[in-house]
Amino acid sequence: MPLHCGQFQLDLSRPLVMGIVNVTPDSFSDGGRGADAALNHALQLLDEGADILDVGGESTRPGAASVSEQEELDRVLPVLEGLRGAPVPLSIDTSKPAVMRAALAAGASMVNDVNAFQADGAFEAVVASDAALCMLHRQGDAQTMQQQPVYEDVVAEVMAFLHGRIKVAKQFGISPGRIVADPGFGFGKTLEHNLTLLRELDTFSCLGVPVLAGLSRKSMIGVLTGRGVDQRVFGSVAAALLAVEHGAQIVRVHDVSGTVDALKVWHALRYQ
Numbered sequence: 459m460p461l462h463c464g465q466f467q468l469d470l471s472r473p474l475v476m477g478i479v480n481v482t483p484d485s486f487s488d489g490g491r492g493a494d495a496a497l498n499h500a501l502q503l504l505d506e507g508a509d510i511l512d513v514g515g516e517s518t519r520p521g522a523a524s525v526s527e528q529e530e531l532d533r534v535l536p537v538l539e540g541l542r543g544a545p546v547p548l549s550i551d552t553s554k555p556a557v558m559r560a561a562l563a564a565g566a567s568m569v570n571d572v573n574a575f576q577a578d579g580a581f582e583a584v585v586a587s588d589a590a591l592c593m594l595h596r597q598g599d600a601q602t603m604q605q606q607p608v609y610e611d612v613v614a615e616v617m618a619f620l621h622g623r624i625k626v627a628k629q630f631g632i633s634p635g636r637i638v639a640d641p642g643f644g645f646g647k648t649l650e651h652n653l654t655l656l657r658e659l660d661t662f663s664c665l666g667v668p669v670l671a672g673l674s675r676k677s678m679i680g681v682l683t684g685r686g687v688d689q690r691v692f693g694s695v696a697a698a699l700l701a702v703e704h705g706a707q708i709v710r711v712h713d714v715s716g717t718v719d720a721l722k723v724w725h726a727l728r729y730q
């Protein structure tokens with residue numbers, strides 16, 4: 459079943475690459491860009507083969523300072539306007555309903571919410587659109603999530619949360635064909651939790667919606683490789699490949715070109 463994403467029907471017969479476009483001064487990786495630089499970066503990711511562009515104006519990394527609605531709008535809207543008419547869907551990475559609405563009006567056709575549309579008015583902000591929704595599991599919030607993540611059974615608990623959010627989305631009349639689920643690597647998880655989720659990612663297919671995995675340049679890659687955040691391309695490409703091998707249909711990455719190449723090899727091996 460394709461992913462309905464505004465005027466786009468995304469073919470999921472091959473894994474899709476979501477390119478990260480951070481318009482933030484403080485993202486854990488590749489932040490520090492203003493709108494012009496972010497727009498140029500987005501165009502570069504398009505050239506590298508991104509299937510979706512995910513524009514974010516607020517860092518979601520552990521301990522990140524929150525950003526006002528207006529500040530977030532001031533960051534993302536110029537980039538979305540500059541990308542209007544792009545040949546791929548534009549996604550807005552936000553948890554604020556007002557930013558969702560404004561981004562959809564500015565041409566976004568996907569809303570990526572690390573808070574899984576739990577804010578008051580979040581589902582209402584997207585229901586009337588035909589945008590896709592990505593719902594992520596997070597334990598705690600940016601300030602608390604990495605202090606001491608604890609689960610009885612991380613897969614079962616993440617699965618139950620996502621199942622519950624999908625159920626609520628459907629109650630709002632949002633069709634499953636618009637929904638993407640994301641276990642939230644690094645969002646209130648230890649390294650062991652992340653590895654368990656990656657090993658058992660296939661089980662999330664029971665949710666009946668595409669799975670998105672965001673592992674790119676995250677601290678788990680740093681711990682496993684001993685590399686600093688700007689030296690994690692190879693580890694991140696390996697992680698994206700493993701996520702796809704374990705059932706992810708979309709991978710959210712900083713390094714589009716390397717990921718696209720790796721997935722071309724994977725796809726040929728699997729299907730040619």
Ligand SMILES: Nc1nc2ncc(COP(=O)(O)OP(=O)(O)O)nc2c(=O)[nH]1
Pocket residue numbers: 478480482484485486487514516517518519551570571572592594640642643670671672673710
């Ligand atoms: N669906 C989804 N969205 C996400 N948004 C932000 C980040 C954090 O990564 P990044 O955007 O590079 O960092 P920052 O939030 O500091 O800008 N990770 C995910 C993720 O894993 N899945």
